[in-house]
Amino acid sequence: xxxxxxxELSHSYLSKQSNDADWALRGVNIDWKDGGxxxxxxxxxxxxxxxxxxxxxxxxxxxxxxLFDDKEVTALNPVERDIAQIFQFPVIYDTMTVYENLAFPxxxxxxxxxxxxxxxxxxxxxxxxxxxxxxxxxxxxxxGKQKISLGRGLVRSDVNVIMFDEPLTVIxxxxxxxxxxxxxxxxxxxxxxxxxxxxxxxxxxTFADEVVVMHEGQIVQTGTPVELFEKPKHTFVGHFIGSPGxxxxxxxxxxxxxxxxxKIIPSNNSFKKTNFSKTQLxxxxxxxxxxxxxxxxxxxxxxxxxxxxxxxxxxxSGSIKILANGNTEIPSDSAHITFEQKYTYVYGDDxxxx
Amino acid sequence: xxKTYNQKAWFFVIPVFVLVAFNAVxxxxxxxxxxxxxxxxxxxxxxxxxRWFKQILHSERFHASLGRQFIFTFIIxxxxxxxxxxxxxxxxxxGWGVPVxxxxxxxPLLIPWNVVGAMWNIFALPDIGFLGNSLNSLGFDYNFTxxxxxxxxxxxxxxxWHWTSLVVLLSYAGLNSIQPAYYQAAEIDGxxxxxxxxxxxxxxxxxxxxxxxxxRFMDSFMIYTEPFVxxxxxxxxxxxxxxxxxxxxxxxxxxxxPAAAMSLIYFLIVLLICWVFYSLMMKNEGRT
Numbered sequence: 091x092x093x094x095x096x097x098e099l100s101h102s103y104l105s106k107q108s109n110d111a112d113w114a115l116r117g118v119n120i121d122w123k124d125g126g127x128x129x130x131x132x133x134x135x136x137x138x139x140x141x142x143x144x145x146x147x148x149x150x151x152x153x154x155x156x157l158f159d160d161k162e163v164t165a166l167n168p169v170e171r172d173i174a175q176i177f178q179f180p181v182i183y184d185t186m187t188v189y190e191n192l193a194f195p196x197x198x199x200x201x202x203x204x205x206x207x208x209x210x211x212x213x214x215x216x217x218x219x220x221x222x223x224x225x226x227x228x229x230x231x232x233x234g235k236q237k238i239s240l241g242r243g244l245v246r247s248d249v250n251v252i253m254f255d256e257p258l259t260v261i262x263x264x265x266x267x268x269x270x271x272x273x274x275x276x277x278x279x280x281x282x283x284x285x286x287x288x289x290x291x292x293x294x295x296t297f298a299d300e301v302v303v304m305h306e307g308q309i310v311q312t313g314t315p316v317e318l319f320e321k322p323k324h325t326f327v328g329h330f331i332g333s334p335g336x337x338x339x340x341x342x343x344x345x346x347x348x349x350x351x352x353k354i355i356p357s358n359n360s361f362k363k364t365n366f367s368k369t370q371l372x373x374x375x376x377x378x379x380x381x382x383x384x385x386x387x388x389x390x391x392x393x394x395x396x397x398x399x400x401x402x403x404x405x406x407s408g409s410i411k412i413l414a415n416g417n418t419e420i421p422s423d424s425a426h427i428t429f430e431q432k433y434t435y436v437y438g439d440d441x442x443x444x
Numbered sequence: 445x446x447k448t449y450n451q452k453a454w455f456f457v458i459p460v461f462v463l464v465a466f467n468a469v470x471x472x473x474x475x476x477x478x479x480x481x482x483x484x485x486x487x488x489x490x491x492x493x494x495r496w497f498k499q500i501l502h503s504e505r506f507h508a509s510l511g512r513q514f515i516f517t518f519i520i521x522x523x524x525x526x527x528x529x530x531x532x533x534x535x536x537x538x539g540w541g542v543p544v545x546x547x548x549x550x551x552p553l554l555i556p557w558n559v560v561g562a563m564w565n566i567f568a569l570p571d572i573g574f575l576g577n578s579l580n581s582l583g584f585d586y587n588f589t590x591x592x593x594x595x596x597x598x599x600x601x602x603x604x605w606h607w608t609s610l611v612v613l614l615s616y617a618g619l620n621s622i623q624p625a626y627y628q629a630a631e632i633d634g635x636x637x638x639x640x641x642x643x644x645x646x647x648x649x650x651x652x653x654x655x656x657x658x659x660r661f662m663d664s665f666m667i668y669t670e671p672f673v674x675x676x677x678x679x680x681x682x683x684x685x686x687x688x689x690x691x692x693x694x695x696x697x698x699x700x701x702p703a704a705a706m707s708l709i710y711f712l713i714v715l716l717i718c719w720v721f722y723s724l725m726m727k728n729e730g731r732t
Contacts, residue, residue, distance in 0.1 A: 148628050168632045181629040184647040194643075198634035242633060 092158040092250040092283060094122040094145065099154035101140055114140045116307045118154070122285070127277050129298035130287045133330070137307040138287045142253050145285065147171045158250050174243035175253040179260060180235035184228040188219055191227050192241045199246070213245045216276065233261045233269070240269075244276065251283040258293065270297065291331050303327050319374075320433065325440045328372050334400060334411045337378075341371040341407075341436070348436055351385050351407055356431045359444055366438035375400070375413035377430035380421060384428040392420055403427070478704035496705035506706060508681065509689040510713075516596075516685060517664045520603050524660060525653070527604070528611025533645075535616055546616075549609040557606075561673025564602040568674075588675065592682030595675050599683050602670055607663065611656045618652035619645060654725040658718055665714055686710060 099118040107113060115137045122128055130138040143149040145156060147168040155164045163171050174195075183191050192210045201209075214220045217237045222230065227238055236257060243252050254273070258266045274297060277284050286297050294301050295315040303311045303318065303326070310324035311317075322328035328336030341350040346360035350371055387403035387410060394416070401412040401420060412427065414420070436443045479496055481489040500506050535545045552560070570576040570587040575598075579586040588598040626644050635643070668687040671677065677684035677692070684692075690710065694703035 143628075146632065148631065169634045173632065175628070175632050177625040177629060179623060179625055181623075181625050183643040185643060194635070195633040198636070198639070239629070242629075 093124040093160075094120070094251060094283065095157040095160070096120040096145070097155045097157070099141070099144065099151050099156070101137075101144060101149065101151045101153075110306075113307050115144070115151070118309055120302065120309070120312070122283060124159075125281045125283055126300065127274075127284045127298050128286065129294035129301045130285065130304060131289070131291060131294040131301050131330075132304035133289055136304040138289075138304050139255055140307075141304070142175070142255055142285065142287050145251070146173050146175045146253055148175075172246075172248060172250050173253065174246060174249045174251075176236075176239050176243045176255065176257045178256045180232060180239045182227045182230075182235050182238050184226075186227055187224055188214070188227050188230070188238060189223040191238050192219075192223075192245050195242055195246055209245050209247070213241045216244070216279075217241050217272070233265045236261060236269070240273075244280070247280075249282065251285060254284070254286045256288050257286075258288075266293075273297065291333075295331075303330065305330075321435070321442075322372065323442045325370060325372060325437050328374070328435075332374060332376075334375055334413070336372050336374050337410050338437070339371045339373075339407050339410065341369055343369060343436065348434070351405055353385060355429060355434060357434050357436065358431065359436070361436060361443055363438065363443065366443075368439050370437045370440075372435045372437055373429045374433060375411040377433040378410070378412045378427050379430070380412075380414075380418075380425050381428045382426060384426040386424060387427055388424050389421060475704045475707050478700050479708055480701075482701050492701060496701045497709070500702055500705045500709060503702075505689070509684055509686050512684065513665060513686040516600070516667070517661060519600055520607070520664050521657065521660055523600070523604050524608045524611050525657065528608050528656070529615050529649070529653075531608070531612045532615035532619055533641075535612070537620065546613070549612050549616075552606050552609050553613075555606075557669035558673050560602065560606050561670040564598065564605075564670070565674050568598045590679050592679055595679060595683050599671050599674060602674060603664065603667070606670065607660060610659065614652040614656045615649055618649035622648045650725070654722070658722065661721070662714060662718065665717075 096118055099115060100113055101115040102113045104112050110116065118141060130141060132138050140149065144151045147163070147166055147170070151164065155162055157163065158171065168175070183194060186194065189210055192213055193206045196206045196209060210223075211220070214223050217240060219234075219237060219241065222234070227235065230238070240257065243249075258269060261269060270293065273284075273286075286294065288294050288297075295318075299314065300312060301315060301318055302309055303324075305324065305326040311322065311327045318327055318331050322331065322336060325336070325338050328338065339350065341348055341355075343349065343361045343364040346362065348355040348357050348361075348371060355371065385405055387405045389401060389403050390409070391402040393400045393402075397416050399414045399416060399418060399420065401414060403410045403412060403425070410427070477489075480492060480494075482492050483489050531549075536542055555563075565573075567573045568576045568588050570580055570589070576586055576588070585591075586594050588594040622644065626648075627640065630640050630644055666687055667685055668691070671683050671685060672688060672691075675683045677688045687710075690703060690706055693699050693706065
């Protein structure tokens with residue numbers, strides 16, 4: 091078990107870098123507590139797998155350092171770092187039985203037969219593999235194989251950190267829930283640092299105590315699921331988390347106040363810095379209400395999802411999505427809307443302005 | 445469920461039937477015809493029953509060439525498989541080295557077989573050939589036209605040169621289809637290089653290697669052109685492999701009956717070995 095610190099980590103797959111796009115990771119700083127459950131969330135190609143492979147030691151970073159418990163490990167290989175990693179696609183040794191698969195990492199580390207046997211049986215039981223232990227691993231279904239991959243990661247009791255790289259991609263939806271709650275349960279039971287990489291916000295938010303959102307090789311926000319929802323620090327977080335995502339609309343700052351569609355929008359802050367190349371207002375669909383005055387919008391379409399209604403509206407600055415309770419009366423043609431003051435934010439060049 | 449029966453579709457298969465009939469069934473039946481009869485030319489045939497088959501099966505000449513054939517095939521498989529896998533393992537996975545290696549590897553496969561035989565014949569000539577001359581000037585008493593050991597050595601070397609590439613290319617394709625995650629997982633599990641080969645690479649190459657063994661078995665078991673040009677089966681009968689012997693019997697001695705019987709026995713041996721080998725290799729593959 092270990093606490094993990096990443097300092098000014100940057101990585102590029104190219105030998106020469108000329109601009110930001112040449113970097114897969116840019117200036118990543120992270121402090122992760124011992125025994126925590128963390129998620130790396132972001133779309134494909136944002137650098138999350140690169141970051142994971144750097145932490146596990148499969149990749150050497152171009153710049154920066156990695157510390158486990160304040161000890162530098164940047165130059166060490168995965169075995170020396172003592173980590174476990176589970177991959178997107180089940181990796182099993184086809185010619186071995188389930189038992190031999192689980193025993194393999196222990197055998198390579200020179201454990202005695204008795205120790206291996208007790209650990210393999212314990213993990214087999216935890217993952218409900220006991221009845222198939224003596225079967226050939228190649229004959230199992232995709233989720234059975236992925237359980238073996240998980241098992242090979244979990245079987246070693248001494249690992250510093252267990253990393254999951256989108257481990258549930260190949261699993262059927264109904265089994266996803268089962269395996270995900272299993273992982274959560276395991277985390278509580280063995281209390282080891284776990285890092286979970288995913289592009290699925292629900293997976294990230296349900297698994298982790300703290301979610302790290304990545305975008306174009308940078309960390310844009312770190313926080314609890316509630317923080318990410320209520321106060322996105324970057325337009326990308328607002329957009330990526332929540333369904334539908336945050337409304338991001340062009341606005342202006344005049345005299346420290348938000349000026350949107352010629353109206354002053356009430357906000358918590360008075361804004362001093364205004365010289366952004368792009369100034370935007372962000373408001374989640376959940377925090378917009380119909381009212382008698384406010385911004386005038388035209389109602390375009392209403393989709394009923396059962397518990398909620400998603401209302402597509404349009405004003406002269408662009409389209410605005412509103413999320414209302416299923417029983418809300420929807421005005422028919424045009425309406426006026428107001429934004430909840432507490433959750434109205436201003437973004438200058440995509441970053442929150444405070 | 446009501447199926448619509450429409451037998452007209454059979455007409456679409458007729459061209460294939462005709463084609464297969466002319467290039468496979470008719471020639472094969474001609475051979476079967478010859479194998480049960482005696483002919484003196486001018487289309488006069490006399491029924492002989494299984495006489496030619498019995499004669500071939502008891503013929504020492506057939507036993508000898510069959511034995512030579514098995515030894516030859518066994519030796520070249522023993523050399524070409526490990527060598528091919530080893531070369532494939534050392535080939536680069538990316539960069540400019542990939543096309544260079546692939547082209548170099550494909551070259552021997554693209555040369556016509558009789559040219560390969562002629563090339564090696566000249567290359568190995570004890571007086572003027574580069575190989576033969578070099579070996580002799582190094583103090584080896586090398587002459588493939590007169591010493592049977594040297595003839596075998598040269599034939600095997602030629603076949604290894606000509607065909608190892610096929611094993612290399614197949615193995616290389618098999619190796620390249622392995623997901624990087626397997627290597628990463630093995631690294632994290634603390635596997636040694638040998639473990640990676642034994643538990644990841646070899647099992648993942650199983651299908652292409654099965655194919656490689658089958659192709660190399662069939663081709664080497666039926667080898668004709670290259671030894672015909674290189675040694676002509678000599679010195680004496682030292683490199684007189686099965687198909688060389690067959691051609692000598694059929695066209696040299698014009699013993700069409702025994703040659704036809706021998707062809708069929710030869711064909712059945714190849715078929716039987718391939719079938720047994722393939723069934724054994726694929727025994728557990730259908731299961732999921």
